Amino acid sequence: MAWSDKSHPHRLLLTKQFPLGLEVVPVFRPVMRAVNRIWNSCVWHSRETFRQENRWPTEAELKTKSKSFAAWCELHSQSAQAVVEEYFEAVSAYRKHRENGHLEMNPPGFKPKDHLRTVTWKRQGFDVEGNTLVLKLSRGKEPVKVVLPEGWDVVVLPDGTEVKGVPVEVKVKAVVRRNVENLVLHVTLDLGVMPVHRAGAVSAYDYNSALVARAVSNGRLDLFVCRELLSLVQYRNKIIAGFQEKMGRLKEGSRRWKRCLSAKVRVLKRLDRCIRQMEHTLTKSFAGLDGAEDVAFAVVGNLRGLRCSARTGMKGKKASQKINHMAYDRLAREQRYKNLMRDIETDTWTEKNTSSTCCLCGARNPAWRRYRGLWVCGRCGLVLQADLNGAANLLKQYLFGSCTGRAEPFTFKEVRVWRWDGRHNRFVQVSPRAA
Ligand SMILES: [Zn+2]
Incomplete structure (x- = not known):
């Protein structure tokens, strides 16, 4: 569909x-x-x-x-x-x-x-x-x-x-x-x-290379670990590069070149099916959670700015490589129609300052985003996974216009962590320590 x-x-x-x-x-x-x-x-x-x-x-x-x-x-x-x-x-x-x-x-x-x-x-x-x-x-x-x-x-x-x-x-x-x-x-x-709710909770999503953070106005915080998806995507790029190198050495249109091409198509098709299935499961989990928690608006960060800065090289080679890997547009599109099937409206909003502001007290300082994706606030002492902090800020930004200089009006519950379960092909909740 x-x-x-x-x-x-x-x-x-x-x-x-x-x-x-x-x-x-x-x-x-x-x-x-x-x-x-x-x-x-x-x-x-x-x-x-x-x-x-x-x-x-x-x-x-x-x-x-x-x-x-x-x-x-x-x-x-x-x-x-x-x-x-x-x-x-x-x-x-x-x-x-x-x-x-x-x-x-x-x-x-x-x-x-x-x-x-x-x-x-x-x-x-x-x-x-x-x-x-x-x-x-x-x-x-x-x-x-x-x-x-x-x-x-x-x-x-x-x-x-x-x-x-x-x-x-x-x-x-x-x-x-x-x-x-x-x-x-x-x-x-x-x-x-589709009739969409106009009243209800609001959920915000922060897409990152290997993690998707979710914050809801009812206090829910979720972290989806998508390492398996990212590694599949990276593996796919590696395969493409491998074939490209091999085919570059062959004469275009020759029998060996054609055999190589059909092998490439075959391998990529199989990989793409795995990737697409995992993406569908991921977005279905989002829509399912939103539906169960009576969410009226699901907010996704406006990714265009992120992609632009990645292209101009502002983020360094490694980061831009990662950003260009996962198909965010496709994920957002899938999330959108799955939400619509549950009468939930999907909206995009600017992610400006969301990663450099404390979601709890609203103080801004880019340096408080520590190594390994941890947010440690120098003012109120909040320690939170940085992407969750970003999602909570996006939620605040969507509701109040700006995430800076404003204390968090919600009390957050304990973080739920979800991981891909390869045996059952779905995301399952695991203990927070696994993240
Ligand atoms: Zn703070």
Whole structure:
């Protein structure tokens, strides 16, 4: 399931997946290949424009150009446009990376002829007839019908209520695992605008490289130890670097190079599944705690400032490396839709001064953040894990505008510490000494 906030901040959009089975591969193969041909044409056309005029074509230009491609006539016009949009997005991302100094990036390239590219059907591209999805192709072509199981458009929220959604987008993706291809249908359902509480407790989250601290206005303090997640992410980067070095020595496009590439993809896919699962469990734990403690607003630090200072090298090489490792944006996004399923609103707030102020008495002194992440206040003598201090300050900042010069109005309870339990694949509470 995934989440999008494009149309409305409280609109819940979830994607459900339905495996289609091998027998439908021949039905979708020509469509997916047509989409792939449009992609390759986009690549070719863009490169030509870049070679001749030293600029990348605009999205409108690409769309006009693509309409003359033969493959365009095989698809529903919106499905064909979606490919161009996807390509344009990829080029924009590439250009942005180049501008930011990532010169090692390559522009989106050609795909093999038999590559099964994802096909998208936008709202006008499909019809719903009971439990059957009618996926339209170009005019005059017979649409593809897919029968879905009963209750395909119903989502059960964590409190047990069932919500019927309106499908807004359908995608057919190919998954390849050990050479066996399968197709998966992704249906994005619009579940409407969720009612969020406007009264209740407030929780604040401080994301750090290996720790996530949580402070709630009811006095709860939680510390999530994410060392396992961080080490997985670091291991992933190490693997990428290893493959890059190996592939750099081989001739691009050679048989050994291709074998290396497919090995890289295989290893990374497996690792990514582990990472994503751990991230989901983490954000689910947050949303679960918030839901159980009647939280109305969950506040996440505004991470943009942190990332910017990391890039300019203000934090030193080691720290910036760590900051760029964990996928904070993705975590925050997941937390957001999981909160929304529990009628909790997620908000971002500035983290300014939160790590250099005492959460108890409000005195500010950056030097009181001692080694190994311990906060020792020189005025009131508070000794607290520094990230918890930061989360408590973020909470204060959100409620009162600023965390400095103000005493803590809550009395904090004992810190709860959570650790990843690899046997049960979830976060469990452990004794505080484990942190
Ligand atoms: Zn203090």
